[in-house]
Amino acid sequence: MRSRSADAPSATGKTMIEYASPPYKIALVAPYGNLSAMFARVAEGLPCSLAVRMGVALEEAVAAARQLINSEQPEVICSRGGSADYIQSQVDVPVVTVSTTALDLLRVLLPFQGKIHKAAFFNYQEPLPEVQAVARALGMEIREYLFHTREEKSSRMLEAAAEGAQLGVGGALVAGMRELCGVDGIVLEAGEDAVRRALREAFAIARIRRVELQRQARTMTILNTIAEGIMVTDENNALTLINPAAENILQIKADEAVGRDARDVVPNTRTWNVLHNGTSELNELQDINGQTIVTNRVPIRMNGRSIGVVCTFAGAERIRQAEQRLRGRQRAHGFEARWRLADILTRNAGMKELKKLAAGYAETDASVLIQGESGSGKELFAQGMHLASRRAAAPFVAVNCAAIPPSLLESELFGYEEGAFTGARRKGKAGYFELAHEGTLFLDEISEMPYHLQARLLRVLQEREVMRVGGAQMIPIDVRIICATNRNLQALAARGLFRQDLFYRCNVLPLHIPPLRERGNDILYLACHFLRKAARGAACTGLDREALDKELGDLLREHAWPGNVRELANVMERLALISGLFPQRSLRELFSRTRAQESGPCVCGGSDPFTPPPPDSGETLREIARRAEYEAITRQLSACNGDYARAARRLGISRVSLWRKLRERPNIAETEEDGGDSSMK
Known part of the structure; x- marks a missing residue:
């Protein structure tokens, strides 16, 4: 017998990769010596190993076969006539008879x-x-x-x-x-033909047995590792299989239970009923040893009759937890925190103490109330505490209570069941509390939450369970709550505009973030950081801190920054863009113009691209854009001493585009006749 090579072509012409199979392990119990010699001669060159015991027959052959099984672990045993029958009746290894004719x-x-x-x-x-x-x-x-x-x-x-x-x-x-x-x-x-027939039969049996043993190994591995309990009975309702999970749930030992009637082993079992009526019972609740399990009982059918029952079961609590984890993974995708406490930049001693306090808060599950002006970084602290906590791998769900209409906020927070209201989704929808299960729910601008919803929120914080809109069941949740507001929540509670009991429940761990104007050197430090970040390699002058302090220090410190860090970041981004387009202007002048534009429309004359033309200029939007573009190019060329390649790189365009835009020079003769200057002084 020859095996196909590892890269032999298949019937379809494609190369198939086959793994070499180990030789078949054959044992021979020979009543006479000539039989062993003939076996050795015929087996030479075939994919098998041969172990032999000679000169034994009938009862003695059984003892010899057992010795071979213990020492050689053969897959098939070959023997003659009565010896083969004797062996087959006493051992579990398949036996092939070397027949005579x-x-x-x-x-x-x-x-x-x-x-x-x-x-x-x-x-x-x-x-x-x-x-x-x-x-x-x-x-x-x-x-x-x-x-x-x-x-x-x-x-x-x-x-x-x-x-x-x-x-x-x-x-x-x-x-x-x-x-x-x-x-x-x-x-x-026996003749040589009989020996060949016996070996062919032995190889076929060994091959089939290997396939069956592999199938059994896979099946047993599945049964032994699957989380659900599995129990199987035969046509007499006797237990034939119990996997480890079933042993744990039923609190029994498989070796003690197998062979016994299922009714004597498992309390309240209905395997006997399913066996006789042939009807499956699915998702049934059953009380076992003080715990509730969910069980399925399915009859095993063959030739129209039941020959056994397969039962699968799991603890109801484990199923509920798995369902919630799966639901959270499916629906909370994208609810992730990005900023760590280390990402909050500061040189201010008070802010450093605040970060240290937030890191301590992260180690607990108590509610946190973050108070601070708009743009001061409340969500950054919330995300940082989440990522520093044991819940870092779970969802971080941020909800702005002021951004959701009051009529929708309840269903968004607590979820709803199918048919709860007109337009409700089929199968309902999980609310933010469920989506944040095992993670953190960040309730921003909680002061804007409608008063009637504050009572529901208080109950959730106390009981750690929610009920969907239109639902009838409480859903346990494990959520850490972080609230934020830019208003004085205690004053609102004193005036009756916010529930006092909810305020105390939210304010277990208070965190007050000071406004940017009270953070001293942080203004200049953050301004330099945002300016560098926004420049992105453009021709932005004065990016070092000393130059920035010299030109803008007093202006930055004098400004009130009502928008706090968010406003500072926006101003620096705008300043970086403008300074790259007009490098001849100082940062101080550009900053002043930027601040003036925020205060109201600029009425400066001339062809300054920051100043829109008068309403009666007659220029179209395209002409205005072309004029500003042309003047930006000419100023960049001037700054680069006529180096077109360098100017193109600074402007982020190709040299061809730069030449084309110069050839499309707008008509500015009228402006020049009026004495206007096309460059910024």
Whole structure:
């Protein structure tokens, strides 16, 4: 037998990769020595290893087979006649019988043709077909004697001698016939064809057995590792399989329960009912050892009748937790915090203490109330505390209570069931509390929450469970609450505009973020940071802190910054863009113009691209844009001393685009005649 090579082409012409299979492990229990020699000769070159025990038959063959099983772990055992049957009845390893045929009998008796007239043929259990055909061909009488045991064979040999047999033919025990009864005995040996047939059958059995063992190994691995409990009964309701999860849930030992009636092992089981009525029972609740489990009972059907029942079950609490985790992963995708406490930049001692306090708050699950003006960084602190907590891997869900209409806020926070109101989604929708399960829910501008919803929020904070709009069941949640507001929540509570009990529940861990104007050197430090970040390699002058302090320090410190850090970041981004377009202007002048534009429209004359033309100029929007673009290019060329390549790089365009835009010079003659200056002074 030859195995296909690893890269042999398949029937479709495509190369298939096959992994070499280890040799088949074959054991031979040989009643006589010639059989082992023939096996070795035939097996040479075949994909098998051969282990042999010789000179044993019947009961002795069983002992030899067991020794081979213990030492060699064969996949198949081969033996002759009665020895093969004896072995097969005593061991679990498949056994192949090396059969003899009428042709083998003819081959043995042919040399005695004309010399003897009566022969005895001893065969194990069943008669050999065509024995009488051999007798007629040889012209002699052949009588067949059947036996089952060693003692019975000896008795049959004595019987044959008494009936006048001149020669005995049979298995290995016939060799002792002369000593027993004075008649010569010849061992009937299997031919080479019989050995080849036996090996082919052994290989086929070994191959099928390997496939079956692999299938069993996979099945048992699945059963042993699956989280659900699995229990199987047979047609008599006796337990045949219990996996480890079932052992744990049912609090029983599989080796003690298998073989017993399921009703004697599992309380309240209905396997007997399912077995007899053939109807599945799905998602049934069952009380086992003080816990509620969800179980499925399905009959095993074959040929129209039930031959057993498969039960699967799991703890109801574990199913609920798994469902909530799955729901959270599916719907909370994208609810992630990005900023850590370390990302909050500051040189201010008070802010550093505040970050340290926030890091301490992160170690607990108590509610936090962050108060501070708009733009001061309240959400940054909330995200930082989330990422510094044990909930960092769970969702961070941010909700702006002022941005959601009051009529929708309740359903968004607590979720709703199908049909709760007109327009509700099919199958309902999870609210923000459910989406934030095991994570953090950030309620920004909580002061704007409608008064009637504050009572529901208070109950959620106290009971740690929510009920969806239109629902009838409480859903347990594990959520850390961080609230934020830019108003004095305590004053609102004192005036009756905010529930006092909710204020105290939210204000377990208070955090007050000072406005930017009270943070001293942080203004200049953050301004330089935002300016560098916004410049992105453009020709932005004065990006070092000393130059920025010299030109803008007093202006930055004098400004009130009502928008706090957010306003500062926006102003610096605008300043970086303008300074790149007009490098001849100082940062102080550009900053003043920027601040003036925020205060109101600029009325400066001339062709300054920051100043829109008068309403009656007659210029179209395209002409205005072309004029501003042309003047920006000419100023950049002037700053680069006429180096077109360098100017193009600064402007972020190609040299070809720069040349094209210069050729499209707008008509500014009228402006020049009026004495206007196209460059910024």
